[in-house]
Amino acid sequence: MTNAAPWDGVISDDDKRRYELAGFGRPSGVGTRPALLIIDVQYRTLGDSPKPFDEAIEDYTTACGDVGWKALEQITRLLALFRQHDFPVLYPHVAPKRPYDAGTLGAKVPSIMDVPEQGYRIPPQIEPAPQDVMLPKKHPSAFFGTPLASHLIDLRADTLVVTGCSTSGCVRSTVVDAFAYNFKVLVPHDAVYDRSETVHQVNLFDMGQKYADVVSTDDALAVIDGLGTGRG
Amino acid sequence: MTNAAPWDGVISDDDKRRYELAGFGRPSGVGTRPALLIIDVQYRTLGDSPKPFDEAIEDYTTACGDVGWKALEQITRLLALFRQHDFPVLYPHVAPKRPYDAGTLGAKVPSIMDVPEQGYRIPPQIEPAPQDVMLPKKHPSAFFGTPLASHLIDLRADTLVVTGCSTSGCVRSTVVDAFAYNFKVLVPHDAVYDRSETVHQVNLFDMGQKYADVVSTDDALAVIDGLGTGRG
Amino acid sequence: MTNAAPWDGVISDDDKRRYELAGFGRPSGVGTRPALLIIDVQYRTLGDSPKPFDEAIEDYTTACGDVGWKALEQITRLLALFRQHDFPVLYPHVAPKRPYDAGTLGAKVPSIMDVPEQGYRIPPQIEPAPQDVMLPKKHPSAFFGTPLASHLIDLRADTLVVTGCSTSGCVRSTVVDAFAYNFKVLVPHDAVYDRSETVHQVNLFDMGQKYADVVSTDDALAVIDGLGTGRG
Amino acid sequence: MTNAAPWDGVISDDDKRRYELAGFGRPSGVGTRPALLIIDVQYRTLGDSPKPFDEAIEDYTTACGDVGWKALEQITRLLALFRQHDFPVLYPHVAPKRPYDAGTLGAKVPSIMDVPEQGYRIPPQIEPAPQDVMLPKKHPSAFFGTPLASHLIDLRADTLVVTGCSTSGCVRSTVVDAFAYNFKVLVPHDAVYDRSETVHQVNLFDMGQKYADVVSTDDALAVIDGLGTGRG
Numbered sequence: 001m002t003n004a005a006p007w008d009g010v011i012s013d014d015d016k017r018r019y020e021l022a023g024f025g026r027p028s029g030v031g032t033r034p035a036l037l038i039i040d041v042q043y044r045t046l047g048d049s050p051k052p053f054d055e056a057i058e059d060y061t062t063a064c065g066d067v068g069w070k071a072l073e074q075i076t077r078l079l080a081l082f083r084q085h086d087f088p089v090l091y092p093h094v095a096p097k098r099p100y101d102a103g104t105l106g107a108k109v110p111s112i113m114d115v116p117e118q119g120y121r122i123p124p125q126i127e128p129a130p131q132d133v134m135l136p137k138k139h140p141s142a143f144f145g146t147p148l149a150s151h152l153i154d155l156r157a158d159t160l161v162v163t164g165c166s167t168s169g170c171v172r173s174t175v176v177d178a179f180a181y182n183f184k185v186l187v188p189h190d191a192v193y194d195r196s197e198t199v200h201q202v203n204l205f206d207m208g209q210k211y212a213d214v215v216s217t218d219d220a221l222a223v224i225d226g227l228g229t230g231r232g
Numbered sequence: 233m234t235n236a237a238p239w240d241g242v243i244s245d246d247d248k249r250r251y252e253l254a255g256f257g258r259p260s261g262v263g264t265r266p267a268l269l270i271i272d273v274q275y276r277t278l279g280d281s282p283k284p285f286d287e288a289i290e291d292y293t294t295a296c297g298d299v300g301w302k303a304l305e306q307i308t309r310l311l312a313l314f315r316q317h318d319f320p321v322l323y324p325h326v327a328p329k330r331p332y333d334a335g336t337l338g339a340k341v342p343s344i345m346d347v348p349e350q351g352y353r354i355p356p357q358i359e360p361a362p363q364d365v366m367l368p369k370k371h372p373s374a375f376f377g378t379p380l381a382s383h384l385i386d387l388r389a390d391t392l393v394v395t396g397c398s399t400s401g402c403v404r405s406t407v408v409d410a411f412a413y414n415f416k417v418l419v420p421h422d423a424v425y426d427r428s429e430t431v432h433q434v435n436l437f438d439m440g441q442k443y444a445d446v447v448s449t450d451d452a453l454a455v456i457d458g459l460g461t462g463r464g
Numbered sequence: 465m466t467n468a469a470p471w472d473g474v475i476s477d478d479d480k481r482r483y484e485l486a487g488f489g490r491p492s493g494v495g496t497r498p499a500l501l502i503i504d505v506q507y508r509t510l511g512d513s514p515k516p517f518d519e520a521i522e523d524y525t526t527a528c529g530d531v532g533w534k535a536l537e538q539i540t541r542l543l544a545l546f547r548q549h550d551f552p553v554l555y556p557h558v559a560p561k562r563p564y565d566a567g568t569l570g571a572k573v574p575s576i577m578d579v580p581e582q583g584y585r586i587p588p589q590i591e592p593a594p595q596d597v598m599l600p601k602k603h604p605s606a607f608f609g610t611p612l613a614s615h616l617i618d619l620r621a622d623t624l625v626v627t628g629c630s631t632s633g634c635v636r637s638t639v640v641d642a643f644a645y646n647f648k649v650l651v652p653h654d655a656v657y658d659r660s661e662t663v664h665q666v667n668l669f670d671m672g673q674k675y676a677d678v679v680s681t682d683d684a685l686a687v688i689d690g691l692g693t694g695r696g
Numbered sequence: 697m698t699n700a701a702p703w704d705g706v707i708s709d710d711d712k713r714r715y716e717l718a719g720f721g722r723p724s725g726v727g728t729r730p731a732l733l734i735i736d737v738q739y740r741t742l743g744d745s746p747k748p749f750d751e752a753i754e755d756y757t758t759a760c761g762d763v764g765w766k767a768l769e770q771i772t773r774l775l776a777l778f779r780q781h782d783f784p785v786l787y788p789h790v791a792p793k794r795p796y797d798a799g800t801l802g803a804k805v806p807s808i809m810d811v812p813e814q815g816y817r818i819p820p821q822i823e824p825a826p827q828d829v830m831l832p833k834k835h836p837s838a839f840f841g842t843p844l845a846s847h848l849i850d851l852r853a854d855t856l857v858v859t860g861c862s863t864s865g866c867v868r869s870t871v872v873d874a875f876a877y878n879f880k881v882l883v884p885h886d887a888v889y890d891r892s893e894t895v896h897q898v899n900l901f902d903m904g905q906k907y908a909d910v911v912s913t914d915d916a917l918a919v920i921d922g923l924g925t926g927r928g
Contacts, residue, residue, distance in 0.1 A: 023343030111255030139412035145611030154878035180371035182850035202434040377843030386646035414618035487807030575719030603876035644835035660711040666898040
């Protein structure tokens with residue numbers, strides 16, 4: 001982690017001092033076998049093409065726009081390295097909603113129930129391969145109500161690199177569950193995205209203090225490559 | 233929800249506009265039978281007596297100080313109303329750590345492994361009654377690795393009022409899981425606390441946008457009293 | 465429960481006496497709002513048409529044959545009553561396997577990885593309606609790695625009527641989890657089926673002693689109808 | 697696995713043929729790092745000393761008597777080997793019941809709510825060491841509502857040796873969940889026990905066909921010793 005952190009603009013020095021005094025934020029490190037999670041990177045969270053937020057939400061109300069397309073570039077780099085080392089890749093994603101899926105979500109965010117088919121597609125830059133695990137989910141965490149933990153145990157993964165959208169929603173809740181399961185977690189801060197920069201930053205800070213090592217994609221690539229080379 | 237929100241100081245008008253456009257933040261409402269969750273309100277998160285943060289952490293590195301003691305007053309009011317209407321009360325709490333509990337937590341926040349016995353006590357203002365459910369937990373969410381969901385189903389609760397500490401840690405992750413289980417969730421913003429005001433505010437914003445209705449304790453008391461009276 | 469139990473042929477009087485002395489097998493009763501679970505009733509567990517076991521397994525190695533088709537008649541009666549009272553119906557079912565689904569199951573029962581498409585279809589007698597919850601699953605219990613608990617909480621169900629296949633596999637493990645979640649459970653013994661009569665009987669005995677009320681479909685229909693009438 | 701199986705007396709040749717035709721019962725094998733689960737081996741399931749079933753249930757209605765004490769000898773051998781190789785040992789166990797623990801269990805088996813303190817003790821032959829994981833549980837499966845999965849991931853265990861009581865209750869439901877999580881599972885048939893021999897045998901058959909490799913303690917010791925030696 002470098003001196004300039006993504007949350008510098010919003011987390012004050014006094015807040016940082018408090019967490020430091022409380023003993024939070026120590027690095028948890030990595031294990032030996034990483035898995036890449038690409039969460040909800042679908043046109044519904046990106047928009048149909050790179051464009052500012054205000055235009056992207058005309059494609060889908062759930063779209064984040066340009067920040068998503070920038071993160072997609074970083075995710076593409078991570079994916080290439082995982083494929084090169086033959087490390088497992090999983091795609092937790094939102095499947096089209098059925099009437100019986102409303103629940104508390106349908107009350108809290110009604111617009112989410114009505115997204116066109118195209119919105120659920122995954123862009124070709126990060127197209128899933130036949131051996132990748134496709135994991136439809138109904139709830140924020142990729143672990144909740146899915147067999148993700150079973151897949152990770154089967155794949156013998158001990159370290160998760162978590163990417164995608166949104167930083168404050170599905171990414172964060174997946175990271176919290178991964179931490180609770182005692183997986184090591186890396187969050188590349190430029191490979192996750194959100195519709196609000198402040199929310200994005202504070203959630204990165206929270207994850208970095210309590211649940212995960214928050215690093216740049218460059219640093220994550222170096223760590224993963226080290227594991228892959230050491231393994232080979 | 234009133235015009236002045238707890239997150240006004242940190243979430244910009246443009247960010248609010250983005251969430252509004254995305255269709256987030258609609259009220260999810262309540263059901264008919266609420267349960268009160270009092271999470272981690274132990275001396276280890278409060279300090280041994282009301283005092284500023286910098287003094288409280290000399291009692292326990294995990295203490296939040298004055299903000300905790302203020303929230304405790306609100307929790308005490310909520311507890312009294314729940315007892316009056318004979319609604320269920322549950323105390324998810326941290327139990328003393330054993331060597332085998334370290335896991336990723338021990339790596340990320342090593343100081344948390346070494347808290348004196350007194351730190352685990354619950355203050356007398358909110359002393360558990362014999363029928364209350366005591367729920368020791370090892371991980372942030374009160375649902376993770378505990379039988380909380382089973383207790384709530386047994387108690388026929390459909391609505392959770394979530395209080396305690398920390399807003400960004402165990403409170404938030406419990407709220408996300410409660411939402412995923414399709415419980416209705418109320419978070420009284422002055423009955424939860426954190427070591428950083430900014431982090432507290434942004435996490436309240438996130439919960440209010442996506443997972444819960446964030447209200448004042450006054451408003452929560454009115455809602456619960458309505459359910460209790462309607463029931464009788 | 466009548467004097468002649470389905471397990472009379474295999475559980476000895478001394479065994480029954482032992483369980484009686486241990487205090488097992490008391491009725492748990494029902495709540496107020498039942499949900500019907502129809503588990504894995506697909507051609508792959510039935511065979512393509514009613515026929516003896518030895519012929520059915522030529523359709524699919526996982527087929528049970530005639531006993532399945534007989535149970536299907538009872539499930540059809542239960543489904544009609546649930547539809548009449550507008551009680552919720554859920555279909556946990558096995559979805560076509562993908563290469564990454566093998567896991568321990570692929571090692572233990574390799575033939576299960578290679579079932580033709582038609583085997584996954586649900587017969588028209590019990591065709592799902594648009595409002596029914598379709599629940600693809602990868603593991604024996606309908607709760608494991610699925611959002612079943614969330615759906616049941618959303619539907620406000622407190623009682624499960626569990627039907628389908630196999631008695632010793634997905635039915636039993638679903639019943640155990642339903643019990644652990646504190647749902648009330650009814651198992652109509654002639655609406656569940658298995659490839660071995662002895663195994664079927666002993667598993668019914670186990671469930672009746674520890675986890676569920678095991679009754680005839682006739683008795684279950686009377687209980688459900690009582691709940692539906694009382695509700696209207 | 698030898699020619700004489702523990703279920704030979706109750707599972708007919710035709711039933712065996714049916715499972716064979718269905719392709720069940722293939723060995724799943726073991727991984728590289730085993731963990732030993734000793735489930736509910738407390739005086740409440742044994743009786744206070746070795747004696748026949750009818751006398752043991754005068755100590756505790758939940759006691760199995762002599763069969764438990766015989767299994768305890770095998771568990772003691774397994775424990776010694778795990779300690780020798782420094783492989784992890786976990787004790788899922790029943791903690792004394794509180795009033796709020798009744799749930800569906802209290803309805804189904806009311807006698808289970810009222811066991812004297814001594815009944816919860818673990819016998820000295822298999823006394824837990826400080827580094828062993830103590831895991832109080834409320835429900836049949838050692839995974840349900842407990843952090844067992846998190847401990848196993850932290851311990852890097854990929855294979856579970858499941859022992860204790862009862863074969864048809866907590867052992868079986870733990871084995872089913874372990875299988876669903878994609879752990880490899882070994883059940884030493886003479887290190888698990890139940891109050892009914894028939895029920896014991898059929899549950900061993902079910903587990904062997906679908907979820908686990910069922911072997912003798914002798915064979916399990918050889919396998920574990922191989923892993924320990926290969927590791928060193």
